[in-house]
Amino acid sequence: MKKAGSGVIVGIVVVLLAIGVYGVTTYNSLAAEENNVEAKWSQVENVMQRRADLIPNLVNSVQGSMNHEEKIIKEITDARKAYNSASTPTEKNEANNQIEQSLGTMVNVIQEDYPTLASNENVKTLMVQLEGTENRISVERKNYIEEVNTYNQSLVRFPKNLVAKALGFDKKANFKADDSAKVVPDVSFE
Numbered sequence: 661m662k663k664a665g666s667g668v669i670v671g672i673v674v675v676l677l678a679i680g681v682y683g684v685t686t687y688n689s690l691a692a693e694e695n696n697v698e699a700k701w702s703q704v705e706n707v708m709q710r711r712a713d714l715i716p717n718l719v720n721s722v723q724g725s726m727n728h729e730e731k732i733i734k735e736i737t738d739a740r741k742a743y744n745s746a747s748t749p750t751e752k753n754e755a756n757n758q759i760e761q762s763l764g765t766m767v768n769v770i771q772e773d774y775p776t777l778a779s780n781e782n783v784k785t786l787m788v789q790l791e792g793t794e795n796r797i798s799v800e801r802k803n804y805i806e807e808v809n810t811y812n813q814s815l816v817r818f819p820k821n822l823v824a825k826a827l828g829f830d831k832k833a834n835f836k837a838d839d840s841a842k843v844v845p846d847v848s849f850e
Contacts, residue, residue, distance in 0.1 A: 686823040693811040697832050700804040701749055704835075707796040708756050712743045714789055715759070735762040753835070756797075763790065801835050808834045 715736055739758035746752040767787065812831045815824045 682819075683823050686820050687827055690811075690814060690820070690824055690827070690829050693807075693814055694829065694832075697804070697807050697811050700800070700807040704797065704800045704804050705752060707793060707800050708743065708752065708759075711759065711790070711793040711797065712740050714786070714793060715740050715763070732762065732766050736766060749833075760794075805835050808832045 736759070739755060739762050742758060743752065743755035746755045767790075812834075814820055815829055815831055
C-alpha cells in the first residue's frame with residue numbers, strides 16, 4: 661500500500677513540476693516577445709526622431725528662398741515640437757502624421773513653385789535624405805507590425821493563452837495609419 665501511495669505522490673509532484681516548468685518557460689518566452697515589441701517600437705521612434713532632427717536642416721536650407729511661405733515652415737516647426745514633446749506611441753504617431761503632411765506640402769511647393777530651388781544641391785541632398793528617412797520609417801513600421809503580430813499570436817494559442825492570461829500579458833496595439841493616409845494624393849505635372 662505504501663508503494664502505491666508514494667507512486668501517486670511522485671506522479672503528482674512530476675505533473676506539478678512539469679506544469680511549473682511549462683509556466684516558467686511560457687512566461688520567459690512571452691516576456692521576451694513583449695520586449696521585442698517594445699524594441700521594434702523604439703526603432704520606429706528612432707527613425708522618426710532622425711527625421712525630426714533632419715527637418716531643421718531642410719527648413720534652414722530653403723527658408724531664405726521661401727520667406728513668403730512662412731505658414732508651411734511654421735507648420736513643420738510646430739509638428740516637430742509636437743513630436744518631440746509626445747510621450748506615448750499614439751501621440752508620437754499623431755505628431756508624425758502632422759510632420760508627414762507638412763513635409764508633403766513643402767516638397768510640393770519646392771517642386772511646383774521653385775524649380776530653381778529644387779535644383780539646388782543642398783536642397784537635393786536634404787530631400788534625398790528625407791526620402792531615405794521616410795523609407796526607413798516605413799520599414800521599421802513594417803517590422804513593428806510583424807513583431808506585434810507574432811506576440812499577439814502567442815497570446816491566443818492554447819495552452820499558452822492560459823498562462824498569459826494568468827500572468828497578465830495583454831495584446832499589443834498594432835500600428836494604425838491615420839485616416840488621411842487612405843486618400844490618394846493628387847500628383848500633377850502641369
